[in-house]
Amino acid sequence: MTESKVKNFVIDFDSTFTRVEALDVLCTLAFENEAEKKVALAEIERITNLAMGGDLSFRESLESRLKILRANKNHIPLLIDKLKALVSKSFIRNKAFLESNADRVYILSNGFKEFISPIVKEYGIKEDHVYANTFEFDENGTITGFDKDNILSRSKGKPALIDSLNLEGDIYVIGDGYNDYEIRKEGKANRFYAFTENVKRQNVMDYADHIAPSLDEILYHNNMEGALSYPKNRIKILLLENIHSKGVKIVEEEGYQVEVHPAGLTEDELVEKIKDVSILGIRSKTIVTKRVLDNAKRLMSIGAFCIGTNQIDLTECTKRGITVFNAPYSNTRSVVELAIGEMIMLIRNLPDKIAKMHVGKWDKSASNSFEVRNKKLGIVGYGNIGKQLSVLAEAMGLQVYYYDIDERLPIGNVTKCNSLNEMLSQVDIVSLHVDGRKSNKNIIGKEQFDAMKDGIIFMNLSRGHVVDIPELKKAIESGKIAGTAIDVFPEEPLSNNHEFVSELRGLPNVILTPHIGGSTLEAQENIAEFVPNKIISYINSGSTTNSVNFPNLTLPKLENAHRFIHVHHNKPGIIAEINNILAKHDINVMGQYLKTNEIMGYVITDIDKKYDKDVIKIMKKIEGTIRFRVLY
Ligand SMILES: NC(=O)c1ccc[n+]([C@@H]2O[C@H](COP(=O)([O-])OP(=O)(O)OC[C@H]3O[C@@H](n4cnc5c(N)ncnc54)[C@H](O)[C@@H]3O)[C@@H](O)[C@H]2O)c1
Numbered sequence: 001m002t003e004s005k006v007k008n009f010v011i012d013f014d015s016t017f018t019r020v021e022a023l024d025v026l027c028t029l030a031f032e033n034e035a036e037k038k039v040a041l042a043e044i045e046r047i048t049n050l051a052m053g054g055d056l057s058f059r060e061s062l063e064s065r066l067k068i069l070r071a072n073k074n075h076i077p078l079l080i081d082k083l084k085a086l087v088s089k090s091f092i093r094n095k096a097f098l099e100s101n102a103d104r105v106y107i108l109s110n111g112f113k114e115f116i117s118p119i120v121k122e123y124g125i126k127e128d129h130v131y132a133n134t135f136e137f138d139e140n141g142t143i144t145g146f147d148k149d150n151i152l153s154r155s156k157g158k159p160a161l162i163d164s165l166n167l168e169g170d171i172y173v174i175g176d177g178y179n180d181y182e183i184r185k186e187g188k189a190n191r192f193y194a195f196t197e198n199v200k201r202q203n204v205m206d207y208a209d210h211i212a213p214s215l216d217e218i219l220y221h222n223n224m225e226g227a228l229s230y231p232k233n234r235i236k237i238l239l240l241e242n243i244h245s246k247g248v249k250i251v252e253e254e255g256y257q258v259e260v261h262p263a264g265l266t267e268d269e270l271v272e273k274i275k276d277v278s279i280l281g282i283r284s285k286t287i288v289t290k291r292v293l294d295n296a297k298r299l300m301s302i303g304a305f306c307i308g309t310n311q312i313d314l315t316e317c318t319k320r321g322i323t324v325f326n327a328p329y330s331n332t333r334s335v336v337e338l339a340i341g342e343m344i345m346l347i348r349n350l351p352d353k354i355a356k357m358h359v360g361k362w363d364k365s366a367s368n369s370f371e372v373r374n375k376k377l378g379i380v381g382y383g384n385i386g387k388q389l390s391v392l393a394e395a396m397g398l399q400v401y402y403y404d405i406d407e408r409l410p411i412g413n414v415t416k417c418n419s420l421n422e423m424l425s426q427v428d429i430v431s432l433h434v435d436g437r438k439s440n441k442n443i444i445g446k447e448q449f450d451a452m453k454d455g456i457i458f459m460n461l462s463r464g465h466v467v468d469i470p471e472l473k474k475a476i477e478s479g480k481i482a483g484t485a486i487d488v489f490p491e492e493p494l495s496n497n498h499e500f501v502s503e504l505r506g507l508p509n510v511i512l513t514p515h516i517g518g519s520t521l522e523a524q525e526n527i528a529e530f531v532p533n534k535i536i537s538y539i540n541s542g543s544t545t546n547s548v549n550f551p552n553l554t555l556p557k558l559e560n561a562h563r564f565i566h567v568h569h570n571k572p573g574i575i576a577e578i579n580n581i582l583a584k585h586d587i588n589v590m591g592q593y594l595k596t597n598e599i600m601g602y603v604i605t606d607i608d609k610k611y612d613k614d615v616i617k618i619m620k621k622i623e624g625t626i627r628f629r630v631l632y
């Protein structure tokens, strides 16, 4: 068959237009007794699947199912109500398309008109475009069978019915079952879309001309305007490093193609994997370098499912118009609790005492064991974690000092120090909570250890590279440091299956933990909700709230408008050029939002839906454009 301009869409009902098989739902209504219902439902499902997979003739399957059902006329209104609430999400979303293309949309089902017509009618589908079976009832209203003269009650009824319609133009069949594919097989359709939004049948997908996880995909594939400017199933998200299942569920429900990997990836592995990825989700381990980004042709957004973003080349992301989001507060409390626990353990020499007990040595003594009360705690990096630590530490009676390179509001009774060494020389315990910027490499080295009081407790739960490890080892071995807790390391294993290698292994009174400061279930669950929602909001509306590299814009919901999103290098004249183009094309602007940072400009323009689509090409050509997309 050759393609013509007129496109007719022939749509299956059960598990395509609706999310379920109507007869399964009818069964749950017809059987009051739970045990009977379970058995009947299982049998009906089994028969349906046999028929849908092409392993049982349709007529046989229908007869057997109706026999099991023993449903009544009175069940039909209840069934209609239930099915109305179970229309497939992409059909609900694209109601406007169905309404405005009513002349070319048909429902072709081996189900029953009695419940199909009232449901599809609400989507603008014409009564005489609904082809389905009809029930037969006895005098008590019990469903006894179906009209056997109806073509659709026969095997291969669908191709025969289509043939009888003599439709003008192309015929595109959308369905989840083998009987839908049969129309194409018999040469009565130009294309068969295996619809997989609700069920995936491998032996149906194998025959499909195109697999469609949603109606949006079919409309996009046909260059037709639907509810979404881009089908979500075309957006691939790669989630690395064991991101909490809640996050996976959120992006799956959004309709993205999701690939999950439990560990981090090396640069080479990521360079390969990133090629078709639109969204990347990582934690602290995966390094996103310029080389990775050079290969990330489709990448729109990166989610750091943690606080730190030093593992990502943010400047290169910004230059390419890739947004980066993190979870700035979700694991703050977890880190602070661990730091508090560790400082108490260390000041009581617990790591050594615990180790001795395990080899049978009883070492009961108070020597070199102290309370934390009234001790001086020095916090390096008075950001979110540093501040929270200071609050809890003060509540336990510690005197808190802090040093930060930026001006920070002191909370409670803390003392601000003007230099790092000034602070280090006064405190009994020091805890590092700086961020992982490159320039923080080895900020604690020989000079800083020398400045510390003898017998200090030293803790690093920030980033591994901020401490000079050989110098730390010397300070521990010399007794300068009495107790050490290290959670982060310059080199960390890629996964739990790799060995942890460090010269700090085996040293006295040292707690080594596998970068678990933020690894509590509360924190991970929180992060797994926060980050995907920021990314989804960016993809769907252009909002960049909380982005760490884009100018932050919180945008209103898009209603009755199209949204032009223009990302460009920050240079003069671009906004004027955008507006000139819009004016030249007589485009009615309904709202405009603009924000810049030192690298880029971010301009959002909401416009009236009716406009000359050629303007899109012109916008993309504006000099300095990094990225342009249209949302509706
Ligand atoms: N161990 C873990 O599992 C874990 C968990 C969460 C966060 N972290 C690390 O902790 C870091 C801090 O988190 P946050 O939420 O408090 O970040 P934050 O950005 O709120 O605070 C960092 C503070 O450090 C200051 N700072 C940076 N460099 C400094 C320097 N050289 N000297 C003094 N101050 C400096 C900054 O000005 C800022 O106030 C994160 O960036 C991350 O790397 C580790």
Ligand SMILES: O=C(O)[C@H](O)COP(=O)(O)O
Binding pocket: 283, 284, 285, 305, 306, 307, 308, 309, 331, 515, 516, 518, 519
């Ligand atoms: O930056 C962070 O939040 C921490 O380092 C935790 O990182 P993780 O998610 O890789 O444990």
